[in-house]
Amino acid sequence: MFIHKINENLSLKLVDIRDAESIFSLTNKNRKHLREWLPWLDITTRLEDTQSFVKSCLTGYAENKSMNVMIIWKGEIVGMASFNQINWANQTTYIGYWLAEGFQGNGIMTKTAKALTEYAFKELKLNKVEIRAAVENKKSRSIPERLGFVQEGIIRQGEWLYDHYVDTVVYGMLREEWHNK
Template identity: 40%
Template sequence: MVITIDQNLRLELTAEKHAEGLFQALNSSRQQLSEFLPWVPNMQSVQDFIAYIKNCELFYQQRMEVSFVVIFNEQAVGRIGLHYLNFFNENAAIGYWLTESAQGNGIMIRSCKALINYGFKELGLHRIEIKAATLNLKSQAIPKKLGFQVEGVLRQAEKVNGKFLDLVLYSMIDGEWESGTRD
């Protein structure tokens, strides 16, 4: 599956063919990404990404998540996905990361819009959440720009580099998204 956003940007369903590109993307921004993402130290080789991608494919088959590789100018520059899919309660959480060199181009905003539209329109979700560390201002800017509501702070909710981080919880309800001026 591919979600085409524009001529330079698309989301491709995560597959083994992306392992090398994702590993290179991660390596280009390893220090920056490891500040807020607990899994970065576990990705030390292309083989680590292959194993991870196989889990992503299994989760997709089990309808537990749908994740995509962000392709910008024919390069893998990050990932985005709907995780913790719960079709009974019609909700999911968006997770994302982007290489340092790709930041500042509106890539993640446009990718989130496309994924949110997919979640609400194609998957029939009612609620989508985004969590971001209180210190990760760049990540928090995404849900703020998209009109998500702040629900509160989850205290010491994620362990990264041996420290517990507080996370800001943002949410969007399908009716709120539809009533906005979004593509």
């Protein structure tokens, strides 16, 4: 079981089917907050939906194609982060994340994204990490900006959010840039 301790209060733990109920409960409590920027809330309405998601995450991990982790803050699940896709041919991965509303402002997500980026370069030996966020999602965009990622461009109408498209900003970090920081 993958567990990565970032500091005494914060760790990342590979999703597990036994945690599906806690993940679903956290999602439900934060549904309105998360729905603003995440497109999957309307298809995650039952515990069984989250159980299916966790099973697909475990399959992706077993096949070395992705890695989804729970963010644990002071012993409590407060969000999720992931390598949504690991592209071994191009040695690239894409980090995604979400955090429960009541835990924002503690540096949790910046530390999480930093730890995942470090893991991608040191342990997985990847060459590039990308983070994408909606142009208007200032909180999410502040994470890669704080970590020194380079804004590489904007994908026009890059994501469908329920009833409209949003433009998506692409941030990238190369292994050599990360090590030279």
